[in-house]
Amino acid sequence: MPLLTTIAVGGLQTNCYILKSVDSNDCAVIDPGAEPARIVDAVRSAGLDLRYVLCTHGHADHTGGVAVLQQEMGGSYYLAAADTDYSKNPPGWLLDALGGYTDPPEPDLSFGNSPAIQLGSTEITFIQTPGHTPGSTCFLFESMVFTGDTLFKGSIGRYDFPGGDGRQEIESIRDKLLILPDETPVFPGHGPSSTIGEERATNPYLASLE
Ligand SMILES: [Zn+2]
Numbered sequence: 327m328p329l330l331t332t333i334a335v336g337g338l339q340t341n342c343y344i345l346k347s348v349d350s351n352d353c354a355v356i357d358p359g360a361e362p363a364r365i366v367d368a369v370r371s372a373g374l375d376l377r378y379v380l381c382t383h384g385h386a387d388h389t390g391g392v393a394v395l396q397q398e399m400g401g402s403y404y405l406a407a408a409d410t411d412y413s414k415n416p417p418g419w420l421l422d423a424l425g426g427y428t429d430p431p432e433p434d435l436s437f438g439n440s441p442a443i444q445l446g447s448t449e450i451t452f453i454q455t456p457g458h459t460p461g462s463t464c465f466l467f468e469s470m471v472f473t474g475d476t477l478f479k480g481s482i483g484r485y486d487f488p489g490g491d492g493r494q495e496i497e498s499i500r501d502k503l504l505i506l507p508d509e510t511p512v513f514p515g516h517g518p519s520s521t522i523g524e525e526r527a528t529n530p531y532l533a534s535l536e
Contacts, residue, residue, distance in 0.1 A: 327372035329468060332513070336360025337423040338387045341515055344368060345467050347446030354378040354445055355395065356465060356472050357515060360424045362391035366398045376401040377445060381430075382474025382515055383459040384409030385487075386416035390427040404441070405433040406454070406461025412489060453502050457495020458483035464503065470511045471522070477503055477512060479520035482531045500535050 331344040340359035347353065353374040358365050369376055376399040381389050384405055396403055405413060413430050421427050437443070442451045451466040458475045462483075465472040475483035477499055485492040503512075508523025525532060 327374065330470065330513075331368060331372075333361075333364060333368060335364065335391065336387060336426075339516060340387045341513065341517075342391075343472060343513060344372075344374070345445065345450070346372070346374060348448050348468070350446035351375050352377045352446050354380055354443075354450060354467075355401070356380045357382055357388040357474065358391035358395045359387045360390045360426060362394035362398070362426075362428075365391060365395055369399060378443060378450070379403045380450070380463075380465055381405045381409075381413075382464065382472065382476070383462040384412035385459065385475065386413070386420050386427055387424055388474065388515060389413045389430040390416075390424050392430040393428040396431060402434040402436060403431060404437050404452075404463075405430070406463050407433070408456070409459050409461030409489075412459055412461075455495075455498035455502050457485055457491050457493075457498045459487070460489050460491075462498070466506075469507075470513060471503065471506060472513045473503065474515040477525060477529075478514045478516065479512070479518050479525070480529055482529070483515075496531070496535070499532065504532070504535070 333342045343356040345354045379401045453464040455462045455476045506522045510522040512520040
């Protein structure tokens with residue numbers, strides 16, 4: 327199995343990413359938002375051991391498959407404490423769009439505040455990027471950045487949901503993401519991938535920065 331596998335899940339086509347360690351069968355899953363059975367199948371058929379379930383933020387289309395995935399395969403579950411309120415009782419329209427949603431379990435507290443975790447000998451670094459939600463977190467793995475709903479190809483995440491803050495979101499992108507090298511691949515929570523350099527040069531929401 328390659329280092330990175332992408333599965334688009336649910337009615338909102340959330341990008342669920344499976345990250346494989348470079349030197350072991352350990353893996354981490356980012357944003358299992360729906361269709362957990364498909365994710366379980368992918369992990370199992372590749373012979374991987376699920377170590378971590380990492381959510382970029384608490385919206386239901388990113389957390390809806392966590393409970394079943396963890397029941398089936400274990401693994402420590404990360405969601406920023408600031409987002410736990412957003413991860414339960416999603417609005418009806420979202421439930422209808424997702425299908426098969428299950429309330430996520432309580433996040434594992436062992437991650438603490440400023441985690442970097444090991445996947446085999448590979449590190450996954452957590453980058454706090456509040457704005458889309460207060461607890462939005464990006465993950466850096468093997469020079470790839472997973473940006474959830476903070477930064478998309480050609481766009482940024484909505485900030486008009488409860489807890490959203492547009493000014494904070496732009497500051498997070500400017501101060502935490504655009505400092506990464508231009509060639510850094512960007513893997514967002516929805517839609518196609520990009521690079522930091524491409525977003526810096528062409529993303530209309532970032533045009534006024536710098
Ligand atoms: Zn979201």
